[in-house]
Amino acid sequence: MSDKKPTINDVAREAGVSKRTVSRVINGSANVGEKTQKLIQSVIERLDYSPDKQARGLASSRSYLLGLIYDNPDALYIDQVQRGVLEVCSKQGYELVVHPCQYSSDKLVEDCQGFIRRSKIDGVIVLPPVSESKQLAAALRENNQCYVRMASVDLDDHMNIVVSDERAAMAEMARYLVSMGHRDIAFITGPLSYYSSLERLAGFRSTLQQLGLALPESQVFEGQNSYQSGIDAAKRILSKTTRPTAIFANNDEMAAGVLKVAHNMGINVPEQLSVAGFDDNLLASRIIPSLTTIQRPVGAMAALAAQKIIRAIEKSDPVSSESDFLVKPHLIIRESTAPCTKS
Amino acid sequence: MSDKKPTINDVAREAGVSKRTVSRVINGSANVGEKTQKLIQSVIERLDYSPDKQARGLASSRSYLLGLIYDNPDALYIDQVQRGVLEVCSKQGYELVVHPCQYSSDKLVEDCQGFIRRSKIDGVIVLPPVSESKQLAAALRENNQCYVRMASVDLDDHMNIVVSDERAAMAEMARYLVSMGHRDIAFITGPLSYYSSLERLAGFRSTLQQLGLALPESQVFEGQNSYQSGIDAAKRILSKTTRPTAIFANNDEMAAGVLKVAHNMGINVPEQLSVAGFDDNLLASRIIPSLTTIQRPVGAMAALAAQKIIRAIEKSDPVSSESDFLVKPHLIIRESTAPCTKS
DNA sequence: TTGTAGGCGTTATCAG
DNA sequence: CTGATAACGCCTACAA
Numbered sequence: 001m002s003d004k005k006p007t008i009n010d011v012a013r014e015a016g017v018s019k020r021t022v023s024r025v026i027n028g029s030a031n032v033g034e035k036t037q038k039l040i041q042s043v044i045e046r047l048d049y050s051p052d053k054q055a056r057g058l059a060s061s062r063s064y065l066l067g068l069i070y071d072n073p074d075a076l077y078i079d080q081v082q083r084g085v086l087e088v089c090s091k092q093g094y095e096l097v098v099h100p101c102q103y104s105s106d107k108l109v110e111d112c113q114g115f116i117r118r119s120k121i122d123g124v125i126v127l128p129p130v131s132e133s134k135q136l137a138a139a140l141r142e143n144n145q146c147y148v149r150m151a152s153v154d155l156d157d158h159m160n161i162v163v164s165d166e167r168a169a170m171a172e173m174a175r176y177l178v179s180m181g182h183r184d185i186a187f188i189t190g191p192l193s194y195y196s197s198l199e200r201l202a203g204f205r206s207t208l209q210q211l212g213l214a215l216p217e218s219q220v221f222e223g224q225n226s227y228q229s230g231i232d233a234a235k236r237i238l239s240k241t242t243r244p245t246a247i248f249a250n251n252d253e254m255a256a257g258v259l260k261v262a263h264n265m266g267i268n269v270p271e272q273l274s275v276a277g278f279d280d281n282l283l284a285s286r287i288i289p290s291l292t293t294i295q296r297p298v299g300a301m302a303a304l305a306a307q308k309i310i311r312a313i314e315k316s317d318p319v320s321s322e323s324d325f326l327v328k329p330h331l332i333i334r335e336s337t338a339p340c341t342k343s
Numbered sequence: 344m345s346d347k348k349p350t351i352n353d354v355a356r357e358a359g360v361s362k363r364t365v366s367r368v369i370n371g372s373a374n375v376g377e378k379t380q381k382l383i384q385s386v387i388e389r390l391d392y393s394p395d396k397q398a399r400g401l402a403s404s405r406s407y408l409l410g411l412i413y414d415n416p417d418a419l420y421i422d423q424v425q426r427g428v429l430e431v432c433s434k435q436g437y438e439l440v441v442h443p444c445q446y447s448s449d450k451l452v453e454d455c456q457g458f459i460r461r462s463k464i465d466g467v468i469v470l471p472p473v474s475e476s477k478q479l480a481a482a483l484r485e486n487n488q489c490y491v492r493m494a495s496v497d498l499d500d501h502m503n504i505v506v507s508d509e510r511a512a513m514a515e516m517a518r519y520l521v522s523m524g525h526r527d528i529a530f531i532t533g534p535l536s537y538y539s540s541l542e543r544l545a546g547f548r549s550t551l552q553q554l555g556l557a558l559p560e561s562q563v564f565e566g567q568n569s570y571q572s573g574i575d576a577a578k579r580i581l582s583k584t585t586r587p588t589a590i591f592a593n594n595d596e597m598a599a600g601v602l603k604v605a606h607n608m609g610i611n612v613p614e615q616l617s618v619a620g621f622d623d624n625l626l627a628s629r630i631i632p633s634l635t636t637i638q639r640p641v642g643a644m645a646a647l648a649a650q651k652i653i654r655a656i657e658k659s660d661p662v663s664s665e666s667d668f669l670v671k672p673h674l675i676i677r678e679s680t681a682p683c684t685k686s
Numbered sequence: 687t688t689g690t691a692g693g694c695g696t697t698a699t700c701a702g
Numbered sequence: 703c704t705g706a707t708a709a710c711g712c713c714t715a716c717a718a
Binding site: 005050052053054055057058063064065075076078079080082083086093095096097098099100117118119120227253256259260263281282283285286287288 | 348393395396397398400401406407408418419421422423425426429436438439440441442443460461462463570596599602603606624625626628629630631
Binding site for chain 3: 703712713
């Protein structure tokens, strides 16, 4: 093919101008004559020139690298995020560097900072639950690093966050279950140290109250968002003398655990018990019966986050409008829920 | 904290030597006096100095970036790979850049080359099915780029590949099903244009033959590795007048489809029909009944691939021993298979 | 509107 | 064994 990658010098020589002028064209500076502009543009095309990111970065102290920080067991979620981010960032000349980490580690902040520093990452997108860390956010801000958090609660400047309105989604879930006639509903939460868990619970409970119903504490069970914890909670719930007619679980993994326990106990879903989850992960549509759940527009959220971060990095429009930080999840009704048949 | 990141100059000045000598120490060159060595080492520690990757890259034309190229719908697989790779590469100072692509696109090669070129990726790990592309491999080799393919068939120099012995795994699967008394087994393959599909089929069939049994063409159905294609195949298989007593599906997604169809037709698994899959993805353990399947040591494979690639990049030991390119998957027995009850 | 010169932090060449 | 000095490819004051 070619001998070597062409440099800015090759372009300059070929076009009969100086590096500086070529540089101006590359970076879209206004102060270039129409003709020279066109000329250089054509030479660039002909030589198939593209600026060297490393050299560029060394000079301007940027890397054209975006980081993705997460500690999330849901691989499907991560995958959707990665694709969403890449869709936006690769077009803009950025690459995506992944960085799984440990949310509960006391070296979290240090670890993430190291990651950013070592590779001069231009900006990071932080996924839940890491995105809920106050310490990390504070450190990022303090060190003047660009970041966008993806979260379920509005806990930062709208410039630095993209949130899915899970309160609203849970309101929808509550209305749906009630409309199916369910009055006696058990709720398996995620870890109560997560904002997302509290938010979902609050959204559900307040809607129930609006409908003149209640979600007593005795019907709330804390889970850990894991399959096993779903099983544990389900056992406790279903072994009570009066069973609820419906169970909501904070994620699909736990809902799958509920289904398993119900199956083992010979309880038919959805005839005798309705079950709903949250996430719409791979499981949800494959499991039998398929799961009624909440789907978040994960890819869209990620793409939005990528846009915000690039905007921030390039400071072209530091003020992002308020309108583009909130996305709406929605209810997906499948086979695991049905009208309440209890007298 | 600090004012700015210390540079090699700071270290040199502080230690009273020249940049060059510091550079030697950093890169572990032998030609440095014992004392100067120690001295510089200590200064580096004290200043918490670490070399700037961009500058380093610019000078040595390396980026300390590893690429991950894939077009695989199984997010769990991707996630395991990423973690496996990172475990190795982050310790060695490399970061991981992800690059999903389209295997069937006619611009695949171009796209991947562009990715590598644009960011001066030092080496790439290619996942199936992209890893099966002859064109891509040829282009990579021709352009002298470091790469390691992860695959199920030994189709490259052992330096450039890590393969999981799926033929052996399928032999195990065949022996297991036969040992359970199954003689009439249906086989849903993956796309027959994939080596992996052919390999699994061949491993299964040849073992059956060794056991004096056969897998007639009439029992082989081509699927697309998707849930829907599993459903389609299962419908064809289960609507025949004489049903097989067991069905193997080329992956768990399709096996889930089989389970779904069986459920809808009122066929009990595993009492009336045994079902097995391949992958051990998230579904396998969650679905009811949980799935007998094959688990590959994906993380280990990925880690191995990372090691090989770094070794190749740093050319410290260009010849990797033959022994470390093969990994062994193994059978996981769960609830979806049982002894054959047919007369 | 365009060009000159110096710098970003390393590595590499070649003397001493 | 060590040290000036020139790349590496691009950006950016500062001039012209």
